[in-house]
Every structure is written in structure tokens, then in C-alpha cells.
Amino acid sequence: MTVRVLALVGSLRAGSHNRRLAETAVRLAPENVRISLYEGLGELPFYNEDIDTEAALPEQAARIRAAAAEADALLLFSPEYNGTMPAVLKNAIDWLSRPYGAGAIHGKPVAVAGTAFGRYGGVWAQEEIRKAAGIAGATVLDDVKLAIPDSINRFAAAHPADDPEVVEGLTKVIDRLAAEISAAKAA
Template identity: 70%
Template sequence: MSVRILALVGSLRAGSHNRQLAEAAVKHAPANAAVEVFEGLADVPFYNEDIDVEGSVPAAAARLREAAGEADAFLLFSPEYNGTMPAVLKNAIDWLSRPYGAGALTGKQVAVVGTAFGQFGGVWAQDDARKSVGIAGGAVLEDVKLSIPGSVTRFAETHPADDAEVVASLTEVIRRVAEQPVAAA
């Protein structure tokens, strides 16, 4: 049986290198894992407890929670915006953290990876995402990391799925996420 890994991409841009990295994860996932990219983060409203009411949760947020509930583990792809993770990724984490102590992330393995233009590949953003998702209840794989620097030049003419070094590293990340999924609490 394959481990179901839900990928959340923190960039909404059509040509996003993080989106391409997520596509590479889908394409090159090892046989024991199935990676699915969640579509629709742009439609999820900002988290607000006033609208997070049973029976009237916005449809886009409900779809996110449903997809996350069906996942065994998560792979977050984060670019770096002004030294931290993008709002769309933080918002997804906020929605998935509720209800408090029993959200869709609770007890499930999470790895955070990504690429960014800068020389460190977005490590600050990825560290912030790890912190946030850990507080939200995810079982963060702190030692499973992949930060690819210089995305604009590195992927100018090559899709991440066609970069042998990236594929090898990404496949190892997915293997580690799928290795021992934690049972949800």
C-alpha cells in the first residue's frame, strides 16, 4: 500500500519553481508513495474563527481539510517571501490546525522543502514553516530538508523534474516521509 502524501505549494504563481518542484515529486515518487498536489489554496479564505463554524466552513477550506484528512503525510513546498514563508502556506497550516489538538495535521509526518532565488534556497521560510506546522500538531521531520538556491538561474531552462541532482534529493525526501508514517492521533 502506498503512503498518501499531500503536497501544499506556497506559491500561487503559474510558473513557480516550487510548483515545478512539487510536480517533480509527483513524477518521481518512489513506488511506496503517492504524492498529490492540492489544488485550490488560492481559494481558501484567511483563517478566521468566526467563519470556522461547524456546518458553515467555507467550501474551499472544507476541501483542504478533507484532502488533508485523507493524507498519511505532508510535503510542504515553500518559497521565501521577505525572509519567511508565504501567507498562503501559513493560512493552510492555520486551517489545518483546527480544531485545536485534533486538526488534520495532528500526528502526521511533515517535511518542508523548497527553492528560492537567494543563495540559501529559502531556509528561513522553510524553518518558519517547520515551526508553524509543528505547533499546529504535525510530526515535523526536522532532519529531512531540501533547500535549493538560485532557482531563477538553475531552473531557467531546466524543469526540476529533469535535474538529476534535484530528482535524487527529492526522491530521498519522499522516501523518508513515506518510510514510517505516524498514525494520526
């Protein structure tokens, strides 16, 4: 049984440490786990109920909803912007939460990881993401946590894939997410 995980990255910056962390997750995924890195969050229009209709639904919104619907779970990577999550990630959660009670992430396991410049690694942003995803109907894995501090220095000359502590932490996140999906499918 292949486990399909959709990864969303809350940083649009070229060379983003969170993007590199997500790419590392793709490489670390065991044989039975396929992690797909979603491209295009920057093109997703801000959520607006007026355009969330069959006649006006933006192609980008339909595309992210389809990608999330096909996935068994989501893995969200995020920096911390001014003590909270980036707008692009919140916007994606908003689109994926609709229609209310039946959105593309409703009931799906969601794990959050990331790295940030500060000494706490973006824990405030991660808590906000967990809160928003849970309200959106996802099954948030609150016990899965990976917040890597001091990204600007830690990854200045090294890739996250070359950091044994990061590899170990990310592997635990992936394994826990896969176990949650496998248990749900077996039930």
C-alpha cells in the same frame, strides 16, 4: 500498502519553480507512494474563527481539511517571501490546525522542501514552516531538508526534473517521508 502524501505549494505563480518541484515529486514517487498535489490554496479564505463553525465553514476550508485528513503525511513546498513563508501556506496551516489538538495535520508527518532565488534556497521560510506546522500539531521531520538556491537562474532553462542533484535530493525526501509513515503504520 500505499502511502498517501498531500503536497501543498506555497507559490501561486504560473510557472512557479516550487510548483514544478512538487510536480517532479509526484513523478518521482515510488510505486507504493501516491503524492497528490493540492489545488486551490489561492481560494482558501484567511483563517477567521468566526467562520470556522459548522454553519459557516467555507467549502474551501472543508475541502483542504478533508484532503489532509485522508493523507498519511504532508509535503510542503515553499519559496521565501521577504525572509519568511508565503501567506497562503501559513493560512493553510492555520486552517489545518483547527480544532486545536485535533486538526487535520495533528500527529501527521510533515516534510518541507523548496527552492528560492537567494543563495540559501529559502531556509528561513522552511524553518518558519516547520515551526508553524509543529505548533499546529504535526510531527515535523526536522532532519528532512531540501533547500535549493538560485532558482531563477538554476531553473531558467531547465526543469527541476532534469537536474540530477534535485532529483536525488527530492527522492531522499520522499523516501524518508514514506519510511516514517510505514514505521508508524507498522507500530
